Structures are given as C-alpha cells and as structure tokens.
Amino acid sequence: INPLLHRLSLQSFLNRQDVVFFEWVGENLVLASQLPHRAKIIARLHSWELFHHAKRVNWQAVDRLVLVSQAKQRQFNERFPGNEEKIMALPAGKSLDHFSPKPHSFSGKIAMLGHIIDVKRVYEMVLTLAELHKRGFIFTLHLGGEPKEGYNNQRYYASVLSLVEKLGLRKHVFFDGYVDSAQWLPEMDIFISNSYWEGQQNALIEAMAAGCYSLSHVWDGAEEILPEENLFTTETSLVEKILSYAALSEGEKEERQNQMRAIAIEKYGLQDFIDRYHALIESVIR
Template identity: 40%
Template sequence: MKIGIAINDTWSFFNEIYNLIKSSHQTTLFSPQKSNFPLFNTRINRKYYRSQLNRFLSSNDVVFFEWAGEYLAHATALPKQCGIVARLHRYELYQWAEHINWEKVDRLILVSQAKEGEALTSFQELNGKTLVISEGIDLQKFPFSPQPFRKQLGILCHLTPRKRVYELMIAFSEYNLAKDGYILHIGGGEHPKFKDYYQSIKALISNLDLENSIKMHGHVTNSLEWFANIDIFISNSYSEGLQISPMEAMASGCYCLSHAWPGSNELLPADNLFLTNAQLNTKIRSFAALSETEQLDQKKKLRTIVENKFDIQIVGEKILREIESVGNKFV
C-alpha cells in the first residue's frame, strides 16, 4: 500500500507513529518546493504548490494528514483521488475546520471524546467518520522513578495565555505555599507570538517577591531529568486536546493535578481534577499529608493509567489500522 504523509506543524507527537508506518508500507512525505520565477512569484508558487499536492494525492492509495490544518484544507479543495485520513489535535478545530471539505475526508481521528463531541456538533457531515485515539508517549523514555516528597511543584508547557501559568503563580502566592516551603518550577521558554506574556510572568515573580520560590527554567531539553525534581505536576490550561506533558510526568513518577478543562477526565481520575484555586490548594496539601507509602500508591496508579491508555506503540498501531482500512478501499 502506498501511504502519503502530510504534516505542516510540529512532529512532536508523530515521530514514533511515522516510523511505524514507514516500516510496513511504501511511504512518501509531502515536501512542496517553491519555484524560482522572479516575476509573478506568489501566483506561480501557488499554482506550482497545488500541482505538487495534486500529484502527491494521485500517487498514493491513502494520505494521512497529521494535523487537520492547512494541508488538509488545500487537499480537500482538489478533486478526490485517494483515501484521506486526518488527525485533529485541538487548535485546528478553531482555526481550520471550517475551511475543510469534510465530505472528502474518509476518517477523522480525534485525540479526546471532548474534541470529538465539539467536532460533531459543529460539522454534521462528520457523522460516522470520526473515532477517538488518544495521544501517546514512549514509555521507554520515561521510566517510573518516584522520589520522596520535597514540596516541589511544576508546570511544563509553552508559555502562552491558554496555559494559565500567570494565574497559577497568583494562586501559589494567595494560598501561602511559598511560606510553607513549596517551590514552583516553570518549564518553558518565551513564545515568539506571546512575548508580552513571558515578560508579564517574569514581572509578576518580582512583584510578588517570590524570586526564591518560583523558578523559571526556560526551554527544557531533558524533560525526564526535569520531572525527577518535581513532586506534583500541575496542568492549569483552559483548553487542551489531550496534553502530553502530564502523561510524561505521570509515567516518570510525579503526582499530577489538572484544571478541569474539557477532556481532562479522559486523562486523570476525578480526584486529580480541580476547578478553583481553592480546590487546587486543598489537593496539594491533601497529597502532602499522605504517608510516603500512600503517596507512592497514588503515583503507581497514575503510571498504570499511562501504561494502559497512552502507550505510543499501541496508539500508533491503532492509527495505522485506520489508515490501512481506508487505503484498502483505494488500492
């Protein structure tokens, strides 16, 4: 089977899946080239791009679009020539979905039931075409290594307003966690589109006089090493697809709490979710009050969840089966 792969966003969630597909099928990656015509460059490049995309679609039995975004919108504007399978993570639903001709998509994979529900509510033509396959992580890269409790809290993410790091810092201050010996670690560097947010976070640390209790680590290149210094990992977003960093933290041996963004209940048990800052504070202190054995039991339960639901090998195999199922109709 000839399988085409089109991806125009980060490869962060796809490397293992791509290697699995490539190991069992003839695989081609869509890599459009630009022309070098000096005159009418934009118009010619647009036509050249459409021509390349059209040839790419016609030369494969099925094309998998990692991210239901720009490439998928362009592909579904062309005559249908092959099977089309796409995976929608989160942002595409709000920025690209209305530009996609869903009639030409054979299967849409979503990473959570919450996002599937949103998609089906907005686009009735997707009825019967969707299924949920969660995100996944490589468990071999994140061995279970729980540490004794040291009052170390952490959040690891892109520093954008959606992640609500600023609000987490205010909660940390309001509930006197610093005075009780807690440290809040922030992993993530300045985002090019939200430089003001990064600067605001830095200013807030100073304004709260918490330089010794809130630590900014910048871009984290070795997340396993970073997790080893965290006792409780916190996700404070208001919207996610199905966030990867909590999975990695849980696998590594961190306890994990999350704001109850839609779909968070597919990631964590209800006892690990909070809506208000007061609930977050209570859950932090409740976990701290447990015995070391009880804390370890809680961490083991979270590791088991990751093993059962978010193993990238199992996730990849499920995605490959869907691609093959659609591709078989076009061979």
C-alpha cells in the same frame, strides 16, 4: 512556495497514493480536500485547528477524521454536524519508555511544562503558590518552557515576571527554560495542568509516566486522562488537593505516583495505538 507548483505537486502526490494521512488539519489538508484525487484521506485534529483551518476543509473529501479525545469529537460535531460517521476519537499513543520515576524525598517541587502563554494560566499558578506560602507551606514552582513570539505572548510573560517580583517569590519560582522532560520531570513532586484549553496534553501524560502526582484543571478532555479526584476547578480546590497530597506518608505518596504511571501506560502506551491505526488504515482501503 509557489502556490501553483505546490497545488500541482500535492495533486500529483495524492494521485500516486492509496491512503494519505494528514497529521494536522492544516493548509495541506485544506488544499487536498479541494483537489480531485484517487487517494483515501485520513486526518487527525488535535486542538487549535478546530477554530482555524477546520472551517476551510471540504469534509466531504475526507474519508476518516481522528480526534485526540472524546471531548474534541463532541466539539467537532457541534461545529461541523453531518460528519458523525467518518469521525472517531483515538488518542495519540506515546513512547513512554524514557519516562520513569526517580526515587527521592518529597521537597515540595511543583512543575508546569510548556510555553509560558495565557492558555496555560501560569499567572494564576503563581497566585496559587502565593496562597500556599500565605498558609505557611513553602513550595517551589518550576516552569519548563519559554514564552512564544508575538505581542500578546511577550506581554503575558512580562506580567508573570512582574507578579513574581511583586509577591516576593523570586527565590521560589524557577524559570528553567527548555528542558529535557525525561530528565526534568522525575525530579519534580507534583505536576499541574492549569490550562483552560488543551487537546491531548503530552506534558501531563509524560509527567504521570515519570511518577509525578498530577492534578489538572477541568479543561474539556482532562477527565479522560485523570481520575476525578485529580481534577480541580477553583484555586481553593487546587490548594486543598496539593496540601492533601503533601500530608501523605512517603509510602502513600509512592502509591499515588505508581497509580499515575500505571494510568499513563495503560491509556497511552504506544503499541496498542499502532495496532489501532493499522486497523483504521485497512478499514478505508477495503
């Protein structure tokens, strides 16, 4: 894109609007915040932008900033103090109508969904699977997603493949590639979020809505999604929580699955968030 034409086009667009919502704190918001304009600007910050584009934004030109969690709100305030009055924590609602539990007997399928990259800590989950096998519990690990381009990402993926081979787990770790999550997740028993950093992890919310018993490492914000008893810190605590769930009766497992779905629907159902965003937009144009 020609930078000058892009600048003129964006400024013209801003001057024809009353309110402009920027879904990401990216290059367009950086530029818009530096241009004279009449529009009110609302932006949403998800996660990675906090350490990337956010430092280049003129926050005085932004009227409202939405953070996807209270954790992200705290982190933003720490890095960019003085904007407290214009920011709010408001998760992104999701349409969960296509995600529903599928009755099936427990078979020890553990799922992770997302790019196979270091932040997801798939490598460590393979080690956890090996520990479960060492204790005599033969679970399987199902990975929905592909590696990303880039030297470090490809190196990480190669390391995961190598570890699976070295531990003799090739028949127990399934690289399913890109999947239809609404069809794939209900086939799983347990969903693990093993990340060390997330914004609002949609895969976790979808898994809960699909009836997967869900566990998460204590990345900042996970406590806003799951109950405390579903959070873990170390591999040992994760193994204990997996085995504790596996030991439940089928009826008790179903109760836990229904609890997961109820939490997802209550916290992230779409209609409530549509109403809240309407109220947000109206508040900036009054």
